[in-house]
Amino acid sequence: MYFAQTRVDFNAPLYISMFNSLMEGRGDSYRSEIDSVLVEAKKVYNGEKEIYSISNDYFNLVSLLVSKGESLFADFNESEIKSSDYQGVLNVLADSQTTVSDES
Amino acid sequence: MNHKTFELNLTQLEESFSKSKSNKYSNPRKKKHFDQLRELFEKIKVENHSEFTKEDLEDHFQIFQFLFNGLEFLDDSTLNATPYEIVTGLERALSDWIPQETFIIVTSLSNKINHFSFEGNNAEKNNQLRKIIKDRYDYEIEHRLIKINLPKVLVRDYLTCVVLYHELGHFIDLELNVSAKLFQNKFGKPHILMFTKEEFRYYAHAGEYFADLFAAQYIEDSSSIYLNYVAHNHSASNTHPATFDRIQKVLQFINQDSDPLIEEIQHVLQQSGVSQLALRYETIDPETSGFTNLIPHKVENVNQLHAVYKLGWETWMKSDDNFLSRFERRERYHIVNNLIEKSISNFNVQEIWAKNI
């Protein structure tokens, strides 16, 4: 907006829905893509990849996950992504929602 | 949210489609987008809604918002309603930054005089919605809308409509996560986790500065003139920097003076592998422009096309002393706007003719 604005540019509820689907064994059309995003996030967390190189399609999710990498990626095995990994992401997303709503 | 409110929403959407289906779009991409929204809606309609879970309902609420919002903007984006000439300039600016084929710039007309705004999803939100739609309905929507609101009464006011370049800047900012990356660099955490007033203010101000600078690439300081009128002496708020600071920042950019924020933005853009801010206009001398002879300016290239707005502003601001002085105020207003419109449309027509001859 030109001289007053509200901007919300992160849709945590949709991610929550997507990860819930993955937890329940659905969301097959995007499972592999989401899994590779988690792998990318871990690489950024470990300093193996630059945050700038992350696709804009997932930039906010990745930067959020990286900021919580300590808890998320300690037991993360990229060759075997488990429900508990998705649950970890869901916890982070739930927390982020609280933060944003505090601000709005 | 429950099944009955969902049904209500579904019915409202059905009504909207019923009204919108008679729209005629000159742009085949708009027509295709409308058709795809309708096809998606038809798929949703035949679902067994009574068995929807809470999560299904929430997903569909978001899909419905996406459909409603798309219809709203498409409705006001027929050739009869949209500020076509200025949108063609925005499309050219867009192509400097993002492959343009995927996007359609659409406008919604507001009854509020200062209601200029960008509205819409960034790449990520769009991606999420698409993933969910694809997963649920095995359906893909080809184009994305870049949605800009503007006051209905100013739809042919080419002086004030320079603000649309600023709004396009907001889209580019969100799409490329420029402010988000600036925030990340400064605070060492994602902007999603911003908590303090200072953090929120930094992120919001960065977005406004970027949008101003984005616009200044094309329209020089034209937007500042109007901003200084509608937001004169405004001090910094949580959402916007002080008007004075915004105007100064634009001047620094136009004069290519060094400035820490501009340098930081350039760094972020460079690291992200996208275009950088640059002066993308070719100033037109008002004294030698066609306007002085009451004819459209013969625009020779795209950089001049963007500069026509600044030419219009200069012509208007000096209209007590220049060739316009012999006309009444309202005539001057129409002359300037008409000459801007025709300068743009002549360039567009000649270009499309040359491509197709």
Added chain:
Amino acid sequence: MDHKGLLTKGDLKTLIESGDLVIEPLLQDSQIGEISIDLRIGTDFLTSQLGRDPYLDTSMDGEQKPPLKSFFNETRRNIGESFLFHPSQVVLFSTLEYIKLPKNVIAILSTRSSYSRLGLSTSTIIQPGYCGCISVEVNYSGNTPIKVVTGARLVQARFYRLEGETEYFNGPRKYICQVRPIASKANEDKDLAVLDRIARDNFE
């Protein structure tokens, strides 16, 4: 010395090259004929429509009266798109070309014969010194709707050089630098006020 009367191809080209006659955009040189220049139907239209008011009132403009433009609907096309002329519907369109005439040249517009033969006709005179796209009113006398492509060469202008120069902006002008068709401003003629007074004050 420049000759008076109808200008021919050579005269027209000389005037265009010198910038005295402006026709922009002139998409093809072939638009310049031996004694006229073809002009294209533009992308903006006004079409007459029926509304709540029972008739068009060309008497003096007043706050209580609907403006004449309220009897018209504004519509746009992209170049290359089609526009339908309906029988008995008043249509105004702007020429694609923006024109500026020299102070001593008058232009007379008529429909090109290819379109006249279909029943489309127009009658417009452009005064010396005029600048703007030309609002062309088209009368369609056929009985079947007719589709015309915007950008098509629909009208032709003949140009006549006059003995002396005129100053277009000497008097008040209702149409300046127009780029879209403008509805009639017949009810804004200043002498209508006099006629109105005559009617009110002299025959009671």
